[in-house]
Amino acid sequence: MTTTPASPDPAVVTGLPVTIRDLHKSFSGPEVLRGLDLSIAAGELFVLMGPSGCGKSVFLRHLIGLETPTQGEVRIDGEPFGEDTRARFRLAMVFQSGGLLNSLTVAENVGLYLSEHRLRKPGEIARLVADKLALVQLDPAVGSKYPTELSGGMRKRVAIARALITEPQLVLFDEPTSELDPIVALTIGREIHELNRLTGATTLVVTHDRDLAFGIADRIAFMAEGRILAIGTPEDIRSNPHPLIRAFLAADFKPA
Ligand SMILES: Nc1ncnc2c1ncn2[C@@H]1O[C@H](COP(=O)(O)OP(=O)(O)OP(=O)(O)O)[C@@H](O)[C@H]1O
Ligand SMILES: [Mg+2]
Structure with a gap:
């Protein structure tokens, strides 16, 4: 398959x-x-x-x-x-420090704005998160990791994906x-x-x-x-x- x-x-x-x-x-x-x-x-x-x-x-x-x-x-x-x-x-900003929340997974970080404001259904958020991760060249499996498990470059990519989630x-x-x-x-x-x-x-x-x-x-x-x-x-x-x-x-x- x-x-x-x-x-x-x-x-x-x-x-x-x-x-x-x-x-x-x-x-x-x-x-x-x-x-x-x-x-x-x-x-x-x-x-x-x-x-x-x-x-x-x-x-x-x-x-x-x-x-x-x-x-x-x-x-x-x-x-x-x-x-x-x-x-x-x-508008979206990718902060100098990255600003990711270490207590949330990558996918939760990227989808946070949409889930917090209840802008989309969970299934839709998951699809958008996968799209944005792909856009910044991250494997979908990265979604279940925590920010502290990632390299500096990957964390920057996650921060960019999170900024892109609202299609700014x-x-x-x-x-x-x-x-x-x-x-x-x-x-x-x-x-x-x-x-x-x-x-x-x-x-x-x-x-x-x-x-x-x-x-x-x-x-x-x-x-x-x-x-x-x-x-x-x-x-x-x-x-x-x-x-x-x-x-x-x-x-x-x-x-x-
Ligand atoms: N909230 C604040 N209260 C008081 N001073 C501040 C505040 N924020 C920034 N500053 C001061 O403003 C000046 C410019 O800071 P800023 O962070 O904008 O520099 P920068 O150009 O981004 O530097 P870097 O390239 O190191 O990131 C600094 O002297 C800083 O101490
Ligand atoms: Mg600065």
């Missing part, structure tokens, strides 16, 4: 355009975001690159409602984004290659690119991984100290003369 592998269901969506105007954010101390302006086109694969601590994660959290701006605004699909409008958009129109990735070896990082980067092309979802990746940024981006914004210093194609950024960008791109380990 032959078994038919679950066929990946790319679930084509209409990607949402995003516009950021004069975005400022401060907590108790100095401003973390100091006036960001950015437009991301529907379906674009946009990378926000910059050094550690420059405010990338804080920025990203504004696009999913986990932070509110001190000043400025976020528009999604032309509408001001806030508590009252958030439910109109299908905007997907946010926070450091998708952190803590991965270079080969696995390369594969995850390729998969993010392929998912963007297959689904049509607007995709925003924030990272300090130069190889990832240059490997997958349609456009890159370079951020430092809470500001965007340049926006352009990977070629534009590679040849940008700004000293902070030059230093970031040239930084390499050399023994003293």
